Amino acid sequence: MTGWWDPAVWNLGVIIAAMAAAILWGIHRARRGSLLRVRRIAGVEAMADAVGRATELGRPVLYVAGVTDLDDVQTIASLGILGAVGRQTARHGCRLVMPTDRSLVLAAAREVLRESYTAAGRPDGYTPDMVTYISDDQFGFAARVDGIIARDRPAACFLQGAFYAESLLVAEAGAQAGAVQVAGTAMSHQLPFLVAACDHVLIGEEFFAAEAYLSGDRDKLGSLRGQDVVKDLALGLVLIGAALVTLAAATGAGWLAVARDGMLRLLQP
Amino acid sequence: MKRLVPRVITSFVGILLILTAFGARPGPDGGGVWPVRAFDYVDRNFSVWFNILAVFAFILGGASLLKSHVAKVAHRRPDWPYSAVTLVSFVGVLAIGMLKLGGPPGLQGEVTDPGAWFQIVFDAIYDPLLATLYALLAFFITSAAYRAFRLRSPQAAILLASAFIVLLGRTPLGTWLSDPVPPSLGFLRLDALSVWIMSVPNLAGQRAVLIGIAVGVTALTLRILAGRGEVDGGGA
Known part of the structure; x- marks a missing residue:
């Protein structure tokens, strides 16, 4: 292994980068004064x-x-x-x-x-x-x-x-x-x-x-909005993944199997 | 400046440690390009540095403990005898451990050697106290479960029913009660229902919590790296 980076964890990097981008987007929106709808806890x-x-x-x-x-x-x-x-x-x-x-x-x-x-x-x-x-x-x-x-x-x-x-x-x-x-x-x-x-x-x-x-800090509330977006994305991925695995097994369609395997490569450690 | 310096240090170290998670590992001979060796060095040594810092901080903790309890005893504040017991225990065990009383003499002697007073204190006092405290959990679980399982709402009813099935399904009584269930309806056996509850709804809930935790940790980390955390002085 002569490179700087470990290629085995590229998918982890992509996931973390996507999560970070969503959270930074939330902070950016908050700083621009967009209306923040933060859920009650x-x-x-x-x-x-x-x-x-x-x-x-x-x-x-x-x-x-x-x-x-x-x-x-x-x-x-x-x-x-x-x-x-x-x-x-x-x-x-x-x-x-x-x-x-x-x-x-x-x-x-x-x-x-x-x-x-x-x-x-x-x-x-x-x-x-x-x-x-x-x-x-x-x-x-x-x-x-x-x-x-x-x-x-x-x-x-x-x-x-x-x-x-x-x-x-x-x-x-x-x-x-x-x-x-x-x-x-x-x-x-x-x-x-x-x-x-x-x-x-x-x-x-x-x-x-x-x-x-x-x-009550604007940046922190913005990151909270970003967290919600990431959770929505995770929920979407779970639903898509469940549908792909089920349909690939039920129909035997090749393109569904390719999509399923691609998703597993992205999400599996 | 008082806030800026800790923030810069926190951000720098935080980003460095994140990068080490993605860095290539050096070969068996420890070789590789310099960033690989640097990532590996940081990865192996930062936790050691944390432990060294924690050792120095222990002096602060010990001093805090002594100060608060000495003041309580000296001013005869309420419940001061408890503080006296704490002080005697703290100083006594510290002296026994540092002087290595009862064990093999010299710096090489271990406080855990047979006959060492430190080990005797551990076996004769600490362990029984620990077991006593741990045993209290049985009673605490009972009283907490009683409150949690009271039928106050539909959710509590579901909780009660699930707990009842899991509890029975993992005992011989549950197996015995399920014996009359015909093989064609085997999925209704209490032991099968118990396994299903634990491996489907419970596991789904656990995974949802874990995904949420991962998102939360990422957001918190970003806030800290951006200097908006509380501990680095960015909050208050």
């Missing part, structure tokens, strides 16, 4: 209500950014949501409690909250003690979070990030404490547990869209 809208409820009850908001480190894209997405939640707690004067299980997340979360409180015009409301480090150990972290929920009785729990087996331990503790819970994750195996224990769940793509939705 019930779970995201519930977060603002939950912060308001916590403020009225005089109880804290608990934010957990999952159990993975900064090298996980879900933690990055979660910190984006934290920024928006931080701006809301700053405006309402509501106490925010954020235990972390990674030192790098601790440092990043403090920086995000400091900027959020400053952006909300309440720099004095931010204290580094809002974010505390607990333990890198998954269950040690979950035990401490359960302890915080039992003692502080937060009125709202936001479980946003990558979770593993501890997801239900934390979510169920929040449910039993009577907190309004909004979870969000891309860990498909933990989704059933979070759906069972939480009031709202941001499932997969919604979780990554939440930060853009909450920020």
Whole structure:
């Protein structure tokens, strides 16, 4: 292999380039001031209500950014949501409690909250003690979070990030404490547990869209529109692919088989 | 400048790492044109650099933990005895591990060797606590399932029916209950229905979620590369 590029992944490059083009198109349209029709995400809208409820009850908001480190894209997405939640707690004067299980997340979360409180015009409301480090150990972290929920009785729990087996331990503790819970994750195996224990769940793509939705930023909302276009394209490809495979098998037409094989070459890793 | 520099670094490193995913791999002798060797070097070493950074950050985490719990104990704030237990555990295990108490002496001694106090702490305290916490999941799953499966809506009814079929279909009771079903109606057996639910509607849903996640990750990555992420200071 003497070239620069690996020819085995050309199709991946084409797919990612197409997705990126659609998202950049959405951002471009947003910048030109085109009317943005962004879908509602019930779970995201519930977060603002939950912060308001916590403020009225005089109880804290608990934010957990999952159990993975900064090298996980879900933690990055979660910190984006934290920024928006931080701006809301700053405006309402509501106490925010954020235990972390990674030192790098601790440092990043403090920086995000400091900027959020400053952006909300309440720099004095931010204290580094809002974010505390607990333990890198998954269950040690979950035990401490359960302890915080039992003692502080937060009125709202936001479980946003990558979770593993501890997801239900934390979510169920929040449910039993009577907190309004909004979870969000891309860990498909933990989704059933979070759906069972939480009031709202941001499932997969919604979780990554939440930060853009909450920020109200034009570019981010534009990228959200681009995301919707990509999803529509994916749905179209699924339908076309299913039709091609079915018709090629049913009719035995050569051109359908060629089209089916071409599509498989494009989409298969 | 305070925002620009992190954004530039993030964008540069992000684009570089994306390019490495498409770069050719060097031959068995490690040879190839220089971009190939450069991509391979970046691919192999960036995760190591992240781990080095994380080690330094652990000092920050440890300091945060000590600071918050020492303050709680010193000012006798509510629930301070829990903080005292945390401090004693943290400092005690740290000392046992760093001094390698009980095990073979010297720098070459492993904290996991038989007889090492660190290993004893792990086996006699940590493992039982872990098992206890993990066992709580059984009760939590029951209470969460009870809430989720209450018949409050048509969707909840479908959920309940599906869960009931999958649960029965994977137990000997389900097989026994399906015995009277004639072979011509074998697709109605509880074990067959259970397999169908998991491999058709459930799998379709999982794949839809995965496609959505891929789209979401791409959009988030583009936002970060464009300097519109929250962590690089582009959000607030």
